[in-house]
Amino acid sequence: MHYRTRVLVSSLVIAAVALAACESAKPAGGGDGAVIVFAAASLTAAFTEIGDAFTAEYPDVEVVFNFAASSELVTQIGEGAPADVFASADQSNMTKLAAVGGNSTEPALFARNTLEIIVGPGNPKRISGVADLANEDLIVVTCAPEVPCGAYAVQIFTNAGVTVVPKSLEENVKAVVTKVTLGEADAGIVYRTDVTAAAAAAEGVELPEDVNVVAEYPIAVVAGAPNADGAQAFTDFVLSQRGRTILESYGFLAP
Amino acid sequence: MSSGRPRDGRARVPVPALALAAVAIAFFALPLVGLLWRAPWSSAWGYLTDDDALTALRLSIVCSLWATALSVVFGVPLAWVLARVEFPGRTVVRALCTLSMVLPPVVGGVALFFALGRRGLVGQYLDRWFDIRLPFTTAGVVVAQTFVAMPFLVITVEAALRQLDQRIEDAARTLGASRWYTFRRVTLPAVRPALMAGAVLSWARALGEFGATITFAGNFPGTTQTMPLAVYLSLETNPEEAIVLALVLIAISFAVLVGLRDRWFGARTTVAA
Numbered sequence: 001m002h003y004r005t006r007v008l009v010s011s012l013v014i015a016a017v018a019l020a021a022c023e024s025a026k027p028a029g030g031g032d033g034a035v036i037v038f039a040a041a042s043l044t045a046a047f048t049e050i051g052d053a054f055t056a057e058y059p060d061v062e063v064v065f066n067f068a069a070s071s072e073l074v075t076q077i078g079e080g081a082p083a084d085v086f087a088s089a090d091q092s093n094m095t096k097l098a099a100v101g102g103n104s105t106e107p108a109l110f111a112r113n114t115l116e117i118i119v120g121p122g123n124p125k126r127i128s129g130v131a132d133l134a135n136e137d138l139i140v141v142t143c144a145p146e147v148p149c150g151a152y153a154v155q156i157f158t159n160a161g162v163t164v165v166p167k168s169l170e171e172n173v174k175a176v177v178t179k180v181t182l183g184e185a186d187a188g189i190v191y192r193t194d195v196t197a198a199a200a201a202a203e204g205v206e207l208p209e210d211v212n213v214v215a216e217y218p219i220a221v222v223a224g225a226p227n228a229d230g231a232q233a234f235t236d237f238v239l240s241q242r243g244r245t246i247l248e249s250y251g252f253l254a255p
Numbered sequence: 256m257s258s259g260r261p262r263d264g265r266a267r268v269p270v271p272a273l274a275l276a277a278v279a280i281a282f283f284a285l286p287l288v289g290l291l292w293r294a295p296w297s298s299a300w301g302y303l304t305d306d307d308a309l310t311a312l313r314l315s316i317v318c319s320l321w322a323t324a325l326s327v328v329f330g331v332p333l334a335w336v337l338a339r340v341e342f343p344g345r346t347v348v349r350a351l352c353t354l355s356m357v358l359p360p361v362v363g364g365v366a367l368f369f370a371l372g373r374r375g376l377v378g379q380y381l382d383r384w385f386d387i388r389l390p391f392t393t394a395g396v397v398v399a400q401t402f403v404a405m406p407f408l409v410i411t412v413e414a415a416l417r418q419l420d421q422r423i424e425d426a427a428r429t430l431g432a433s434r435w436y437t438f439r440r441v442t443l444p445a446v447r448p449a450l451m452a453g454a455v456l457s458w459a460r461a462l463g464e465f466g467a468t469i470t471f472a473g474n475f476p477g478t479t480q481t482m483p484l485a486v487y488l489s490l491e492t493n494p495e496e497a498i499v500l501a502l503v504l505i506a507i508s509f510a511v512l513v514g515l516r517d518r519w520f521g522a523r524t525t526v527a528a
Contacts, residue, residue, distance in 0.1 A: 168473025
């Protein structure tokens with residue numbers, strides 16, 4: 001064989017072998033009794049418990065979670081990541097998925113969440129409302145407007161008619177929580193469920209209803225789901241009384 | 256393009272080696288080709304001239320150059336100490352100084368908080384006594400970038416110093432040159448190619464730094480939002496813009512790496528000779 005042809009053929013063989021090896025890199029159980037759930041990062045704790053309760057009821061079905069920002073999950077599904085269920089932290093990302101025909105069932109609302117001001121334990125800066133956040137000596141952090149919690153923060157400041165200049169626009173809500181619990185920031189805008197999850201490391205300052213925003217969490221079975229039956233069963237479980245009780249224990253509100 | 260002669264030269268490379276190398280090249284080239292393939296060429300100009308993008312680019316360049324300068328100023332003496340000074344626990348110190356290369360950047364960012372944050376080990380005194388706060392400032396970006404970038408310079412320069420024939424320095428000393436003069440006029444020029452390579456590597460690492468920056472310095476346009484942060488956030492809402500910004504970052508890094516490559520390798524052969 002010609003030298004150049006040999007190099008080309010060998011390269012192709014090596015690439016083929018490498019790709020074959022990648023077969024084992026397929027996501028855990030692509031069909032055989034596993035449900036792959038793509039869920040918003042803010043659902044991490046609640047959905048993990050729901051997953052355990054679900055498996056207790058359906059012992060032959062394994063639930064595999066992929067938690068990330070809702071927008072990131074939509075991108076991943078759009079790029080062909082295998083997913084059975086998508087649970088979003090806002091309507092707009094579900095709409096984005098639906099726009100490309102990414103869901104096979106009608107999205108159903110399964111929880112609501114509101115926002116709160118998160119402050120350090122004991123509220124050392126005595127923050128009582130949004131108006132206090134305008135103080136430029138305070139280090140206020142919010143999510144970036146590109147992610148839902150950031151868009152909600154902007155809406156809250158507008159509703160309250162207050163100009164707040166955050167010191168940082170974080171990439172996700174957990175980063176806001178971290179900065180407050182580490183004491184680097186004095187206050188931030190996060191979901192009430194995040195304040196619940198932070199337990200003793202932080203406190204929440206509730207916002208009046210006319211200023212606050214309600215985040216709605218929709219869930220749907222993904223189009224072309226490798227395990228459509230399992231996906232439907234999991235979705236039904238989340239919407240059931242059992243699912244709702246677990247969600248409420250993490251601070252979520254009923255839909 | 257190739258004449259008969261280079262083909263003969265190529266033929267000396269064993270087929271398996273060349274084939275593996277070809278796969279490796281494809282492995283690096285394909286993601287780039289993927290970006291180019293998805294790039295929205297018709298609207299690219301609009302994204303590039305966007306104020307936020309330009310601000311992020313400017314900040315990225317300024318901060319990465321600062322980080323490189325700090326890496327050189329502190330990293331060269333550190334490399335020299337590690338290469339030349341015998342002291343107990345040198346292996347441990349060396350590992351410590353390169354730890355940030357293997358640390359997940361976000362962990363690095365949190366660790367920086369514990370050291371230099373408002374409640375940090377040293378940071379609380381910076382805040383209380385000097386009113387200096389690093390988190391959420393441009394200086395914080397430089398600190399985060401230097402933290403992850405400096406090891407690249409240190410290991411490159413240290414390796415060069417170890418390879419250097421110490422008899423040349425000894426000769427300079429016997430001819431009456433002072434320690435400092437020898438370092439400046441003999442040692443430094445000899446390791447210059449490695450210094451250049453190390454500086455470029457640190458710079459490239461600083462330019463692409465994401466995790467430690469967003470954790471320690473936060474993300475605010477104009478103060479701490481560098482290009483990688485802008486790319487990441489625009490991926491949330493506008494993937495097209497993210498691709499264009501990413502390509503700009505890649506183009507700059509690529510131009511610098513290509514432009515400087517011949518210089519290092521050309522010079523390195525002189526050192527070896």
